Amino acid sequence: MRTITITVAVDVAGALAAATLTDNLYLFDDNRANGSINQGTSVLKTRVKEGDRLLWLPLPFEPEVFASIHAIELDARYCEPQRRTYPGSHVVYWEGVVKQDLEIAPYRVTFALGDPPGLLSSAENPSLIGDGDRPGGAPGRRETAGKAR
Amino acid sequence: MAQQITVYVLIDSVAAFEANRLEGNIYLMDNLRTEGSKNQGTGQLVTAINGTAWSNGTQANEPLLNWLVAGLSSLPVTLPRNYQLDRSRESERVALDAMRLDARALKSDPGAENVRDGLIRAAAALGVHPRFENEHGELERHALQLLDLRGEVVPEADLEADDIHQLPPIITDITGEAVDEGILYPAQYGTPVPINAGWYWSATASTQRPGVYSYTMHIKVYKLIFAGGQPIWQDKDMTYDSQIQVRSRQMVNGFTGGGTGLLPIC
């Protein structure tokens, strides 16, 4: 049962100019040692187990422009991220618990950017991964690649 | 005109500390992907320094680099300046007020168990100031209580939790080929921007000699360790090399494509 941070970096000016998060979104987690892959891409795969607590933290390139994680959409069977605000600040982060072991659960990130804020969502999706059960709960053939140490 | 370049240095500080190296645990990005920088989000970033020069060879623009370091297991850098200090002080103020009230209540009724229990609870919720080794090699009390990644003070009983905000790494110097060759001129500056308690590294760039140059970041990485049950911020000094690619274009007149002429008015 670990706490894992997922840092979501966004090139705000690039995303606003191009009207897309594609090529302007970079995700990182602090669980590479246990099997996360694709650090620094928009298709980060974070290795998780049931009970892990996940924190999505924002890293916008521009301190002067409004940029906030507006939504994280993920299969509720595996995780239901909740919006939180750091006490004494306006900075938003998202938090969720991994409800059951999973094989792969992609999710979509939506940012609110700019003044006035517009919404942009990721086109390619990061995921949670594990070597757990197949969706639906029935145990299935286990993948042998990428065993956690 | 000044061209601002920011290099974002993200470090998995816990992994780097344990592995004794930054390789594999450091990721770099900058704000110039569409201006020629390469390998965003990796440890092999090449930052584009795009210069312009007048026909007599003098530099026309003034590229300015800024480095922003963040730790993956740390609170977001976008939190207000002094956030951690404010949270630390707020928690102590609240605890002291509660304990003062409880102590007064006990004075008038020494047998009040609920008040006694309240006092014990308040004391247990008090945070902890780790120590760190200062420049004289002595252990000194850190100004900040331990916080967790949700911005809450960590009670003394929970010091082993794995969601503690790690002190982010800091850059202590910038050296290397680009500095030796007179391409980068680094210096440490104070800033109202809320990072690294207000200090950051910056450098001006000379663009008169195009080419690829490496530079070395000297980085101090922190990890919370326990010695005799006491929490201590231990640090390790490491280095990591990155690269800049300097290019230059000759200034030409926007209206004529050559030298200066009459404004093209009808």
Added chain:
Amino acid sequence: MVGNINIAVAVDVAAALSGGSPDDVVFLIDDGSLASEGKGTSRLITDCVPGQLVRWRSYAIDLQTPVSIKAVRFLNWLDRGGDQAVGRDDVASGGPDWYNDSLDWSGIVPWFMVPGLAYRYRLTLQMGTGPNALISFDTAALKRVG
């Protein structure tokens, strides 16, 4: 004795990228020794005399993002239909801001400007790359006074 004129084009890039109109996000200021009207707005009219060198430079108010002048084109005031721009043809957008930075937008006020007439120009700014990267306005002008 009149010297050169520097026209500073200051841009609130964050607001511009979020879809703000030039009236709200672009601020022009000149440093000429003659008068001008509309200082600090996108409707600056700069007084000038023949022979003066006028130079346009762009600045990002929020300093982090790049902004460059992609084009300055004087409108053909003879064309009653509206805005037929004259000057060098605009290159299709695709170059980075760096290419614009190597353009020196300066020129000499010609003697054949009719005194007292506001000669409007269309100024195009580029901020990064993409569909929202360009913003243009044609509400500023030069006016010959001497």
